[in-house]
Amino acid sequence: MSDELTALRDELEGAVLAAGSLEALEDVRVRALGRRGAVTELMKSLGKVAPEERRERGQALNRLKQAVSDAIDARKAALADVELERRLAAERIDITLPVRPAPEGSLHPISQTIDEITQIFGEMGFRWAEGPDIEDDWYNFTALNIPPEHPARQEMDTFYLAAEEGRARPVLRTHTSPVQIRTMLSEPPPLRVIVPGRTYRSDHDATHSPMFHQVEGLAIGRSIHMGHLKGCLIAFCRAFFGVADLPVRFRPSHFPFTEPSAEVDIGCTREGGQLRIGAGGDWLEILGSGMVHPKVIANCGLDPEEWQGFAFGMGIERIAMLKYGIPDLRTMYDSDLRWLRHYGFRPLDIPGLIAEAAE
Ligand code: PHE
Numbered sequence: 531m532s533d534e535l536t537a538l539r540d541e542l543e544g545a546v547l548a549a550g551s552l553e554a555l556e557d558v559r560v561r562a563l564g565r566r567g568a569v570t571e572l573m574k575s576l577g578k579v580a581p582e583e584r585r586e587r588g589q590a591l592n593r594l595k596q597a598v599s600d601a602i603d604a605r606k607a608a609l610a611d612v613e614l615e616r617r618l619a620a621e622r623i624d625i626t627l628p629v630r631p632a633p634e635g636s637l638h639p640i641s642q643t644i645d646e647i648t649q650i651f652g653e654m655g656f657r658w659a660e661g662p663d664i665e666d667d668w669y670n671f672t673a674l675n676i677p678p679e680h681p682a683r684q685e686m687d688t689f690y691l692a693a694e695e696g697r698a699r700p701v702l703r704t705h706t707s708p709v710q711i712r713t714m715l716s717e718p719p720p721l722r723v724i725v726p727g728r729t730y731r732s733d734h735d736a737t738h739s740p741m742f743h744q745v746e747g748l749a750i751g752r753s754i755h756m757g758h759l760k761g762c763l764i765a766f767c768r769a770f771f772g773v774a775d776l777p778v779r780f781r782p783s784h785f786p787f788t789e790p791s792a793e794v795d796i797g798c799t800r801e802g803g804q805l806r807i808g809a810g811g812d813w814l815e816i817l818g819s820g821m822v823h824p825k826v827i828a829n830c831g832l833d834p835e836e837w838q839g840f841a842f843g844m845g846i847e848r849i850a851m852l853k854y855g856i857p858d859l860r861t862m863y864d865s866d867l868r869w870l871r872h873y874g875f876r877p878l879d880i881p882g883l884i885a886e887a888a889e
Pocket residue numbers: 704705706707746785788818819820841842843844
């Protein structure tokens with residue numbers, strides 16, 4: 531190779547090695563081997579060389595081109611390795627770091643119990659419904675056949691709110707029954723709803739809290755009768771408490787919005803001072819129920835000659851305490867993490883009853 535070509539090769543190889551990035555290397559390649567590149571120009575001028583020298587010069591130029599091209603490939607591989615090393619270092623995960631601590635929260639027994647109740651009634655075709663905590667007097671009382679001077683209004687220990695000009699004073703709902711009215715007014719029968727929610731009564735002792743929870747059930751159809759009420763509630767009690775032969779008793783009672791009305795008791799024993807749910811000599815009251823009063827049906831604009839059904843309501847705290855052996859109602863609202871760790875439930879746990887039944 532002539533001195534001139536050797537010098538060019540050394541210069542280009544130097545530039546290749548000096549290229550610090552793939553872009554810089556590409557510049558060098560274009561300068562040497564591109565259409566206007568130094569080596570390409572020399573190749574083009576081969577025609578002007580004297581014929582006797584042409585062959586040797588051609589071979590020398592080919593070797594030069596090959597040498598430069600090999601140098602570029604080698605540099606390209608080296609730069610790619612450097613880039614990979616840099617990324618591996620930057621994206622490294624330090625697996626010796628401690629993992630994040632597990633979340634400490636757990637599901638409150640009231641939430642768990644609501645999940646379980648709605649799951650059981652959901653399987654029976656009841657749909658979840660809700661209503662407002664601040665209720666109009668009409669929905670909470672009047673439409674439910676509790677007229678203004680009715681004694682039930684006093685018994686309910688109602689919290690009243692300040693009235694707006696010319697309007698009846700709103701109340702904190704004393705039960706979830708107003709959602710019966712809201713449901714019948716907002717969707718055409720036949721219908722089945724299960725309604726959990728907060729309720730309020732001015733009452734505070736070991737077994738009463740001014741805020742507590744109820745769940746309401748309502749089924750309206752053309753031929754729903756007391757047998758359906760009994761069948762649903764017996765099935766519910768047995769599924770909820772997980773006792774297949776749990777005795778369930780219907781005791782005549784009175785509510786202004788149902789006729790006839792029945793309170794429901796479940797069997798238990800209190801042997802040795804310990805309460806156990808199941809067959810035994812004793813009874814525990816757990817809910818109120820009845821056939822929806824024809825006046826209530828009519829108050830919702832439905833014809834009581836055509837539509838009838840049943841309703842029930844129960845206190846959630848009470849049945850949660852019975853099922854999970856929680857001795858004091860007031861601890862439910864203490865927000866004591868130690869209590870929640872003991873009585874709480876793992877979030878995302880599927881309520882156990884239906885899963886067990888399906889196994
Ligand atoms: N609302 C009643 C209560 O709070 C319970 C109930 C609901 C009774 C529906 C009958 C029918 O005690």
